[in-house]
Amino acid sequence: MMRRVYGVRNVVLVAVACLALAACVAGKKAKGPGAYALEQDVPQVVAVLPAGVELARAATEGGEVDPADAEFVGGLTRSVLRNQLAGKGYLPKLDNAVDRKLHDNPGWRDMDAKALCALLDVQGLVYIEISGWTMVNAAAVETFMLSAGARMVSASGREVGSWTETAEKQKFSIPTSLVGLVGTLAGAFLSDSPQKQFRHVAYDWGWKMAQVMPDCLEGRSLPEIMLVDSNVDVGVFGAGERVAVKVFAEKDLVASFDIGDFRKGIPLKMVGEGEYEGFYLVRDGDRTSGQPLTVRVARLNGAEREWIEGEALISLDGVPPSAPEKPVYRAEGDGVHLAWQLPEGEEVAAFVVERNDSPVGEFTRIARIEDAAFVDSEVEQGRAYFYRIRSVDGARNLSAPGKPTEVVMPRFDEMTIGGELSGTLITGNYRVERDSVVPAGQVLTIMRGSRLTFADGAGLTVSGRLAVKGAKDAPVVLAGERWRGVTVAGGGGADMTGLVLSGCATAVSSAGLLRMEGVDAKGEGGDGVVLSGGAFELKDVDLSGWARGVSVTGGEGVVAESALTGNGTGVAYSGGELVLDHNNIHQNERNINASRQLAVRANFLGATTTDKAGVSEQVILKSVLDAPWPDGRVIALMEDEDLSAEQITKRFEEHKACGIELFNQRKYGDALVELAKAGRYGADRDASLYTAYALMELGENERAGKTLESAIKSFPYDFRLRQVYVRYLLGSGNDAKALAVVDEAVRMDPGNENLTFLREYVVEEARRMRTEASGRSR
Numbered sequence: 107m108m109r110r111v112y113g114v115r116n117v118v119l120v121a122v123a124c125l126a127l128a129a130c131v132a133g134k135k136a137k138g139p140g141a142y143a144l145e146q147d148v149p150q151v152v153a154v155l156p157a158g159v160e161l162a163r164a165a166t167e168g169g170e171v172d173p174a175d176a177e178f179v180g181g182l183t184r185s186v187l188r189n190q191l192a193g194k195g196y197l198p199k200l201d202n203a204v205d206r207k208l209h210d211n212p213g214w215r216d217m218d219a220k221a222l223c224a225l226l227d228v229q230g231l232v233y234i235e236i237s238g239w240t241m242v243n244a245a246a247v248e249t250f251m252l253s254a255g256a257r258m259v260s261a262s263g264r265e266v267g268s269w270t271e272t273a274e275k276q277k278f279s280i281p282t283s284l285v286g287l288v289g290t291l292a293g294a295f296l297s298d299s300p301q302k303q304f305r306h307v308a309y310d311w312g313w314k315m316a317q318v319m320p321d322c323l324e325g326r327s328l329p330e331i332m333l334v335d336s337n338v339d340v341g342v343f344g345a346g347e348r349v350a351v352k353v354f355a356e357k358d359l360v361a362s363f364d365i366g367d368f369r370k371g372i373p374l375k376m377v378g379e380g381e382y383e384g385f386y387l388v389r390d391g392d393r394t395s396g397q398p399l400t401v402r403v404a405r406l407n408g409a410e411r412e413w414i415e416g417e418a419l420i421s422l423d424g425v426p427p428s429a430p431e432k433p434v435y436r437a438e439g440d441g442v443h444l445a446w447q448l449p450e451g452e453e454v455a456a457f458v459v460e461r462n463d464s465p466v467g468e469f470t471r472i473a474r475i476e477d478a479a480f481v482d483s484e485v486e487q488g489r490a491y492f493y494r495i496r497s498v499d500g501a502r503n504l505s506a507p508g509k510p511t512e513v514v515m516p517r518f519d520e521m522t523i524g525g526e527l528s529g530t531l532i533t534g535n536y537r538v539e540r541d542s543v544v545p546a547g548q549v550l551t552i553m554r555g556s557r558l559t560f561a562d563g564a565g566l567t568v569s570g571r572l573a574v575k576g577a578k579d580a581p582v583v584l585a586g587e588r589w590r591g592v593t594v595a596g597g598g599g600a601d602m603t604g605l606v607l608s609g610c611a612t613a614v615s616s617a618g619l620l621r622m623e624g625v626d627a628k629g630e631g632g633d634g635v636v637l638s639g640g641a642f643e644l645k646d647v648d649l650s651g652w653a654r655g656v657s658v659t660g661g662e663g664v665v666a667e668s669a670l671t672g673n674g675t676g677v678a679y680s681g682g683e684l685v686l687d688h689n690n691i692h693q694n695e696r697n698i699n700a701s702r703q704l705a706v707r708a709n710f711l712g713a714t715t716t717d718k719a720g721v722s723e724q725v726i727l728k729s730v731l732d733a734p735w736p737d738g739r740v741i742a743l744m745e746d747e748d749l750s751a752e753q754i755t756k757r758f759e760e761h762k763a764c765g766i767e768l769f770n771q772r773k774y775g776d777a778l779v780e781l782a783k784a785g786r787y788g789a790d791r792d793a794s795l796y797t798a799y800a801l802m803e804l805g806e807n808e809r810a811g812k813t814l815e816s817a818i819k820s821f822p823y824d825f826r827l828r829q830v831y832v833r834y835l836l837g838s839g840n841d842a843k844a845l846a847v848v849d850e851a852v853r854m855d856p857g858n859e860n861l862t863f864l865r866e867y868v869v870e871e872a873r874r875m876r877t878e879a880s881g882r883s884r
Contacts (some may be wrong), residue, residue, distance in 0.1 A: 185416020195325025
């Protein structure tokens with residue numbers, strides 16, 4: 107009697123596979139006559155033919171399909187199906203063996219099944235047709251999908267069956283792991299390349315196909331492999347880097363992997379039920395190229411199976427490059443100039459410049475650049491520095507460090523400056539003889555230990571960007587007699603750290619972006635800091651001797667961990683959005699004066715009751731500190747219970763964690779409620795990001811954009827917030843505003859490589875969007 111051979115499902119293994127591939131959305135049920143097949147029609151020795159790809163139905167966010175991507179998708183889909191067939195009792199021919207014969211017979215597509223089986227020396231053929239695939243980047247979401255079918259034909263030309271499945275996966279670009287979505291893969295989730303993300307989808311597709319395709323009962327029962335997760339898409343591995351492999355299969359197997367013929371039998375340790383991990387650490391001197399990754403698993407009864415990773419060849423390069431040649435160093439007014447020559451006859455990807463205060467000990471990397479020259483502007487006059495330069499090759503190997511070279515930075519005499527200022531003022535003494543301005547689009551950086559003495563009536567207006575890089579042991583000093591202070595214009599920005607101001611009518615006035623940390627300004631009347639617009643963040647700022655320490659008439663931001671004492675009014679508030687957080691505001695004639703309602707929490711005001719706190723009627727004291735920060739504890743004035751600083755922090759973290767967990771469970775409405783509760787006790791970047799993500803999921807994109815925009819104003823120097831906001835703007839088609847947001851960040855932090863790369867990405871995306879729009883208009 108003829109038997110029907112059904113696709114076998116192992117319940118336990120299916121459960122494990124579902125856990126490992128939780129992020130992949132279930133595809134359609136298998137169609138056609140492929141639910142079962144007659145045993146006598148199922149061939150054992152088969153050839154999986156190159157996949158057919160319908161390019162018109164592939165998607166890369168509306169653009170043209172990259173032939174290299176199509177080749178990757180086709181090859182990967184083919185290898186995944188071949189690996190799955192090997193586990194179902196078939197004996198599939200290796201792809202390269204099949205391809206060699208097909209290459210020698212260019213007319214093979216016109217051959218019938220019998221002739222083609224004879225050519226390939228197999229009993230059956232497997233045809234793959236890819237009807238759709240997607241690798242799309244949009245706003246904060248990346249989507250990956252594969253829809254493909256397989257048709258098995260015996261040597262007689264009889265169709266054994268045909269099957270179609272779809273697998274899909276979405277990846278959210280958030281700063282923490284999505285616990286519960288991909289439990290075993292969450293650790294590497296954010297750093298996965300598009301190729302690796304698509305591999306997971308292809309593996310899911312292959313697993314589904316294995317469940318509906320018939321077993322070959324002539325073959326031996328082999329161990330089940332659901333997924334092989336690795337970092338093979340890195341391509342070239344340098345010394346000290348790991349080739350990492352993780353396998354999801356049935357439990358209690360002996361597992362290992364090979365790197366081609368270079369290294370075999372690298373053990374994979376079982377770290378959980380059905381999970382195996384291992385790695386190969388590239389050693390100095392290792393060198394090989396084009397090696398396949400092969401995983402081997404075996405049961406205790408000797409049944410062994412191998413899985414050959416498709417569309418990924420590994421190269422190891424543990425041989426470091428030569429060091430740069432003929433380095434030249436010279437000290438000038440703008441810093442130490444370094445230049446060198448490339449190692450002769452070698453390909454170098456970049457150079458690393460290292461510096462130290464002595465010729466021995468640990469050197470600090472100060473730059474990684476592609477050019478054979480560099481200017482170190484962060485140096486101080488009168489000090490000696492030791493430099494060494496190293497080459498970096500394409501495998502990220504560093505050359506051996508050469509002999510350090512000493513450079514002495516001379517101490518320059520006082521320099522007179524004024525008018526339009528930009529560039530870097532290295533450590534030194536400067537006299538500002540007249541009113542000066544940092545023009546729009548320009549950046550002025552003042553290095554630690556510098557002193558600028560302003561003439562009577564002179565001042566500094568910032569229309570571009572000002573970066574003051576002082577330190578506690580080497581502050582930047584801005585001084586003079588009756589000078590005007592620093593004015594940040596609307597559209598301008600200033601980031602000032604380690605600064606001392608004296609002798610000015612108003613220390614700082616800002617209508618743009620302002621960040622101050624570790625700033626000491628003492629006055630004799632007038633206003634210390636005037637905030638009339640834009641965004642601001644003041645931390646560890648000491649203001650005393652002013653008529654008004656901080657005057658807020660507009661803008662929004664926070665004053666935190668600062669001391670406002672000995673002023674006429676510590677804080678004067680009449681407009682904008684102001685948060686006062688853990689400040690010492692006391693011993694002023696009036697601590698806080700507000701002409702409109704202002705809720706204040708957790709500041710030391712010299713008293714623990716409202717009537718003695720020195721505040722006006724419009725100030726609503728929610729809580730105070732019972733001693734100066736950082737020693738004081740929080741005393742609640744408008745709640746039934748006393749809350750300590752630790753309890754407030756705990757409540758914030760609890761509500762935030764609950765909101766994130768609900769988001770991970772896709773309960774977006776509930777997540778918003780919890781994140782709003784967290785906002786009552788504090789704010790941070792993650793809470794803002796998850797609020798925006800939840801709003802995006804609920805289709806409230808406009809609110810999500812406003813949330814991100816508001817968060818950036820509260821945390822203007824946070825790179826991650828700007829990155830997500832830029833991707834949101836690009837996804838909304840607002841490339842001009844996206845570029846403006848990035849340029850604003852670059853002006854505030856011109857040396858940040860991440861911002862440079864982000865700007866290049868935005869410019870390229872804007873160019874692509876304009877090209878597509880132009881094409882549609884024609």
